[in-house]
Amino acid sequence: MARAVSNKTKTINTVIAGTLGVLMFFPILWIIILSFKTEEDAVRAPLEVLFQSGWTTDNFSTVQARSDYFRHFSNSVIISLGSTLLGLVVAIPAAWSMAFVPARRTKDVLMWMLSTKMMPPVGVLVPIYLIFRDTGLLDSRVGLTVVLMLINLPIIIWMLYTYFREIPGEILEAARMDGAGLKEEILYVLTPMAVPGIASTILLNIILAWNEAFWTLNLTAANAAPLTAFIASYSSPEGLFYAKLSAASIMAIAPILIMGWFSQKQLVRGLTFGAVK
Amino acid sequence: MKLKKLLLSAGTMAMMAVSGSAWAEEITIATVNNNDMIVMQELAPKWEEATGNKINWVVLEENVLRQRTTQDISTNGGSFDIMFIGAYETPIWGKNGWLASLDDFADDAAYDLNDIFQLVRNGLSAEGHLYAVPLYSETSFTYYRSDLFEKAGIAKPTEQITYDQFAEMVSKVHDPENGVYGTCQRGKAGWGENMAFVGTLANAFGARWFDEQWQPQLDSPEWNAAIHYYVDLMTKYGPPGATANGHNENRALFKDGKCATWVDATSAANDVKNPANSKVADVTDFFQAPKQATDKGTGWFWSWALAIPASSQKVDTAKDFLKWATSKEYFQMVGETKGWVAVPSGTRASIHEDPRLLEAAPFAETIKNAIFSVDPADPTRDPVPYTGVQFVAIPEFQGIGNFVGQQVAAALAGQMSVEDALSASQDFAVREMTKAGYIK
Numbered sequence: 001m002a003r004a005v006s007n008k009t010k011t012i013n014t015v016i017a018g019t020l021g022v023l024m025f026f027p028i029l030w031i032i033i034l035s036f037k038t039e040e041d042a043v044r045a046p047l048e049v050l051f052q053s054g055w056t057t058d059n060f061s062t063v064q065a066r067s068d069y070f071r072h073f074s075n076s077v078i079i080s081l082g083s084t085l086l087g088l089v090v091a092i093p094a095a096w097s098m099a100f101v102p103a104r105r106t107k108d109v110l111m112w113m114l115s116t117k118m119m120p121p122v123g124v125l126v127p128i129y130l131i132f133r134d135t136g137l138l139d140s141r142v143g144l145t146v147v148l149m150l151i152n153l154p155i156i157i158w159m160l161y162t163y164f165r166e167i168p169g170e171i172l173e174a175a176r177m178d179g180a181g182l183k184e185e186i187l188y189v190l191t192p193m194a195v196p197g198i199a200s201t202i203l204l205n206i207i208l209a210w211n212e213a214f215w216t217l218n219l220t221a222a223n224a225a226p227l228t229a230f231i232a233s234y235s236s237p238e239g240l241f242y243a244k245l246s247a248a249s250i251m252a253i254a255p256i257l258i259m260g261w262f263s264q265k266q267l268v269r270g271l272t273f274g275a276v277k
Numbered sequence: 278m279k280l281k282k283l284l285l286s287a288g289t290m291a292m293m294a295v296s297g298s299a300w301a302e303e304i305t306i307a308t309v310n311n312n313d314m315i316v317m318q319e320l321a322p323k324w325e326e327a328t329g330n331k332i333n334w335v336v337l338e339e340n341v342l343r344q345r346t347t348q349d350i351s352t353n354g355g356s357f358d359i360m361f362i363g364a365y366e367t368p369i370w371g372k373n374g375w376l377a378s379l380d381d382f383a384d385d386a387a388y389d390l391n392d393i394f395q396l397v398r399n400g401l402s403a404e405g406h407l408y409a410v411p412l413y414s415e416t417s418f419t420y421y422r423s424d425l426f427e428k429a430g431i432a433k434p435t436e437q438i439t440y441d442q443f444a445e446m447v448s449k450v451h452d453p454e455n456g457v458y459g460t461c462q463r464g465k466a467g468w469g470e471n472m473a474f475v476g477t478l479a480n481a482f483g484a485r486w487f488d489e490q491w492q493p494q495l496d497s498p499e500w501n502a503a504i505h506y507y508v509d510l511m512t513k514y515g516p517p518g519a520t521a522n523g524h525n526e527n528r529a530l531f532k533d534g535k536c537a538t539w540v541d542a543t544s545a546a547n548d549v550k551n552p553a554n555s556k557v558a559d560v561t562d563f564f565q566a567p568k569q570a571t572d573k574g575t576g577w578f579w580s581w582a583l584a585i586p587a588s589s590q591k592v593d594t595a596k597d598f599l600k601w602a603t604s605k606e607y608f609q610m611v612g613e614t615k616g617w618v619a620v621p622s623g624t625r626a627s628i629h630e631d632p633r634l635l636e637a638a639p640f641a642e643t644i645k646n647a648i649f650s651v652d653p654a655d656p657t658r659d660p661v662p663y664t665g666v667q668f669v670a671i672p673e674f675q676g677i678g679n680f681v682g683q684q685v686a687a688a689l690a691g692q693m694s695v696e697d698a699l700s701a702s703q704d705f706a707v708r709e710m711t712k713a714g715y716i717k
Binding site for chain 2: 039040043066067125126129130133138139217218221222223225229232233234235236240241
C-alpha cells in the first residue's frame, strides 16, 4: 500500500523538483536565448535577457553558410549509431555469458572492464593515434566508430548484464529443452525479453557517442568530423562569437534533444527495469 | 561520321576529366576562427576556381589547434597540408624539421618575398630558413578613450610614457559609478593570455625570464616590482572579476565603452574602430605601450602565419595556396571586397603604403611604427639567451608560462601574495629547466 503523503509535502517536493529542473535546464535556455541575439547583445555586460537590437536568426544562417552542418550531422549519425550497434553485437553475447554462465572470475572481469573507464583517455591518445596513422584510419568514420564502440563497450556490457540478470534462467533452460541452440536462445528468447533494457542501452549509448568530444576532435580532420568538431570551430581566440557559438550548439544538440524527448518513456523504463523485483 | 565525331569528343572529354582529376588536389587546412581567417575562407573559392583544387577547412579552438597540430606533426600524421601557426611555434617546429622550408619563395619575383617586413620574416625563420609566411602580424599598444582623456584634461602622449605616468592617467579617468573602469588588462591565466601583457610589463620594469645561463629570474626585484604594479593597478582601477578576462572579454568591454584604457593587440584596432561593431569607434585613439626602467620589449610581437607540415604529401599545391593567400593581390582583394579597414595588418610594406589603406585606416601607420619598434632578438634591458618578447622561444616555455600565469592570476585574485606567487613560479621554472637540461 502506498504511503500517504500530505499535500504540504507534495507541494514542497514539487517546488524542489521544479527548481532543480529549471536550474538544470537553465544553461540550455540561456544558449537558446543567446542564439537569437546579435553578437553585440550577446556579450553586453552585464548580460541582459532583453534584446536591444531585436531578435535575429542570422546566426543560424551564418553558421550554416560557413560550415557544412549536414556533413557534420551525417557523420554524427553514422558514428553514434554505428558504434552503438557494433557495441551491441559484441556486448550481447558477452553479457549473456556473464549473466547465465558465470565463472569464478566473472565479477573480476566485469570490474576490470569498468576500470578501463577510469583511465584518462589522453593516456592512450598517442598509441591510438599512431595505430590509426599506420592503418590509415585517421579522419575516417570507420576508425571513429570502432574507437567509440570500444570506449563505450564497458557501459554497454554492464547495462546489458544487469538487465539479463533479471531474466529467470529457467526460461532459457525451457528454450534449450525445446531444442533451441545458442543462437536461437539469444536471438529469439533472450533478446525479445530484454528489449526495454536493450532499447535504453541503445539510447544512452547514442547520447554518449553523440556528445563524445575528446576522440572525435583528436582523430578527425575534415572528412569524419562530427557535430562536436562543428561546435568547437566557433570558439575563437580573437573576437567573441557567443551568439554564433550558441546557434551552432543548438543545431548540434537539437537532434539528440528531440530524440531524447520522444524516447524518454522508453529510456526511463529501461533504466528502472529490474529496480524493483 | 557522326558516331565517329561523338566517340572522339567523348574520348577527349574523358581524357580531360582524367587529366583534370590527376592535377586537381584536395588540401586540408587547420585554422582558428579569427576574423582574418574567416575572410580567407570566404575568398578561397577564387583560388579553388582558378586552380581546380579543393580545400577542406578544419576550424579549431586555438588551444585545441595547437595540441592537435603538435600531435599530428610530431607523429608525422599527415592529417593537414597547411596549418595556421604562430610566431612561437614556427622557429621551434622549423628547427625540429617538422615544417617544409619556404626558402624558394624568394625566387618568385611576382610573389616578392622582400615586400614582407624583414622583422616578420625573421620571426618566422629558424637557422636562416623561412618556415611560414604571415597573414598578419601584431604588437601591443595602448587603446584609449580620447573623449574621456579630453574631459579629464589629459593630452595624448606624443612620446612613450612610463607605467607610472600611465597609472596617473588611469586614476583620472576611472569612473566606476558611470560604468567606466580606468583600465582593462588581461587577467585570465595562460601564457598567451595574461602573460602576454605581464611579459611586456615585466620587460618594461627591466625583468627577464632567464639570465644568460638559463637560470630563471622570477624572484628578482624587477619581477616583484612589475607584478606589484600590475596587481595594484588592476585592483584599484580594473573591472571586477578581472581574472576571468582575456583578450576577447576585454575587447568586448572596451567596445562596449566600459574601459578607458587597454594595452593589447594592434590587430583588434580594425574591429574597435569599426562603428558597426563598436560603440567607441569614433572616440578611440592609440599610443605606444608604456615603458618604465627600459623601453625594450614593451610591445609584444606575434604573427599568425601559414606553414606546411613536412608530413604533407601535397607540398606543391600547399605552396601554391600559401603564395596566393599572402600575395599582394590577396590583400588588395580583401580591401576591394571587404573594405580596406579589414585588410590584415603588419605583413607587406606595399600594402601599408597603399593610399586606400591609409585613407580607410589612418591608424595603420601607427601599427606599422609600433611593429617596427619591436625586436624579438633583443627583448630585454639585460642580456638574455633567448628570442621572443612576450614568450621565450623554447618548447618548455608553454608549461612554465602557464604556471606563472596561474600564480599571477592567483595574486590578482588575492588568493596569495605577490611574493608567494613569484617564489612558487621561480621554484617551478628551476625544476622544469633542470629537468630539460638547461641547468646542470
